[in-house]
Amino acid sequence: NAGVTQTPKFQVLKTGQSMTLQCAQDMNHEYMSWYRQDPGMGLRLIHYSVGAGITDQGEVPNGYNVSRSTTEDFPLRLLSAAPSQTSVYFCASSHPGGSETQYFGPGTRLLVL
Amino acid sequence: EDQVTQSPEALRLQEGESSSLNCSYTVSGLRGLFWYRQDPGKGPEFLFTLYSAGEEKEKERLKATLTKKESFLHITAPKPEDSATYLCAVHKNTGFQKLVFGTGTRLLVSP
Numbered sequence: 634n635a636g637v638t639q640t641p642k643f644q645v646l647k648t649g650q651s652m653t654l655q656c657a658q659d660m661n662h663e664y665m666s667w668y669r670q671d672p673g674m675g676l677r678l679i680h681y682s683v684g685a686g687i688t689d690q691g692e693v694p695n696g697y698n699v700s701r702s703t704t705e706d707f708p709l710r711l712l713s714a715a716p717s718q719t720s721v722y723f724c725a726s727s728h729p730g731g732s733e734t735q736y737f738g739p740g741t742r743l744l745v746l
Numbered sequence: 747e748d749q750v751t752q753s754p755e756a757l758r759l760q761e762g763e764s765s766s767l768n769c770s771y772t773v774s775g776l777r778g779l780f781w782y783r784q785d786p787g788k789g790p791e792f793l794f795t796l797y798s799a800g801e802e803k804e805k806e807r808l809k810a811t812l813t814k815k816e817s818f819l820h821i822t823a824p825k826p827e828d829s830a831t832y833l834c835a836v837h838k839n840t841g842f843q844k845l846v847f848g849t850g851t852r853l854l855v856s857p
């Protein structure tokens with residue numbers, strides 16, 4: 634199993650540009666989520682999904698969009714990038730129920746100029 | 747408000763010098779406390795889940811314990827390869843696993 638994969642590894646954007654961060658998992662996990670990690674702050678939940686077709690907002694959803702058309706994929710869209718979105722983004726997946734372990738991808742480092 | 751505080755922010759140890767990392771939390775309806783290891787430029791790697799006060803789990807040189815207000819990650823006779831950032835997170839009693847993370851402890855083990 635590849636686990637959770639993310640592309641690209643690194644991206645530079647200009648303010649106002651749009652892009653999609655890709656996330657895929659091959660563990661047949663129903664739950665998937667996106668976090669951002671900033672210096673001096675813990676990982677913060679952006680959006681999550683409990684299954685195909687079902688998404689909801691996390692702690693810091695503004696400026697981001699998600700959809701989930703398949704169990705395997707959960708892309709994160711930045712519609713109009715802002716410098717405040719410069720961060721490292723992690724995708725995670727898990728089985729539902731109880732306190733199942735969330736498995737994280739390798740991350741995408743995003744720089745918005 | 748739910749909060750997770752980790753201390754110290756950074757810790758420098760000599761190889762073989764045992765120590766403990768602390769994670770204190772205030773959250774209503776704790777369902778689980780997680781420890782992750784994160785290497786530079788990588789994603790968090792799962793270490794342990796603790797569910798109730800008094801529970802302990804071990805893995806190689808690491809041992810995690812849980813009380814009603816805090817968790818400790820004990821590192822016994824660390825090696826340089828244990829150098830990493832250790833993250834603590836709590837899972838609230840909600841339908842989805844909304845993890846609340848601490849800011850981590852950066853551990854450096856010198857040979």
